[in-house]
Amino acid sequence: MLKISKKADYALMALQHIASVQFGDVTPGRVVNTKEIAEEYNIPLELLAKVLQVLSKQGLIESHNGPKGGYLLARSARQITIAQIIESIEGPLAITDCSHEKDGDFCMQREHCNIRTPLLKIQDSIYQLLNNMTLGDMMGGTPLITIQSPSAQGVER
Amino acid sequence: MLKISKKADYALMALQHIASVQFGDVTPGRVVNTKEIAEEYNIPLELLAKVLQVLSKQGLIESHNGPKGGYLLARSARQITIAQIIESIEGPLAITDCSHEKDGDFCMQREHCNIRTPLLKIQDSIYQLLNNMTLGDMMGGTPLITIQSPSAQGVER
């Protein structure tokens, strides 16, 4: 039902946490280790570890080895979008499994499919939505989503 | 990865088909039976049947029994939104599994969860998106989604 996976969920929490530590008034620039996050949010340690590994491989965070090691944001919180985070974990956003189909075209219904185009548009809109929101936005009390309410003039209802 | 289930996919195709038959120039008001749709779009017959049953139980389409039976839209194509169709099949839209949590609150991370509010906003936006688009919109060549482009100023990247 259009659900985000738990791993991606954890990724969001973790990044959010790291960001708030780095940006925070106390000990800015401090590295955060896996255990700290896992305990804070009740996330299974090993699973979180794996998630963080992926994130670092994708270049969203930097890892520092050895004792006193841990993770650090690779860039500013305002330059990391929700879309990037989710896609790092779950792969490219695909609302239907034939969204990003190669020319090979293995979708049985493709030939007469009457809903492909509109669905792709929807997918695109969702992507925009996720890509317009950054980690920074999630932290601050700043207005989060600019799409729906007043800006939705032009569209009805 | 934020995917729509195949069943919902089939539901969309089927409704779209029924709508286009009813709205079409030829044989308007004709009932459409399961087999016809299944063959047209290469959908496994029994599965489609089950999907249609659910849709009719949800009141989106009417079923007519017996020979020469089949399905008919219950209301105008413009009054059926994509959100309604998808939710009929997959249940209420929940971007994360603790979205619609009762007060019982079984989510382990709820206590310190730092991403709940923003995620709920995103979910809401997606819902708006799906609920602003009707079957009618999908059929006609009318501009489908009006949300993204202009309103997305303000934030960007």
Place this chain on the structure above:
DNA sequence: TGATCTCCGATCAATATGGTCGTACTAAGA
């Protein structure tokens, strides 16, 4: 050198999903 971290790959269990079958019920038409 040893303790404390991250890194990586393999693996298992639970759940959700896609798909199938068999039977009962209903209405049209011969």
Place this chain on the structure above:
DNA sequence: TCTTAGTACGACCATATTGATCGGAGATCA
């Protein structure tokens, strides 16, 4: 009224995805 073409319904299995676990290897610092 009997047959037939259709839906209604529920149980069922197979497979894919996801969540979660384990074990060891490599790095860094005291």
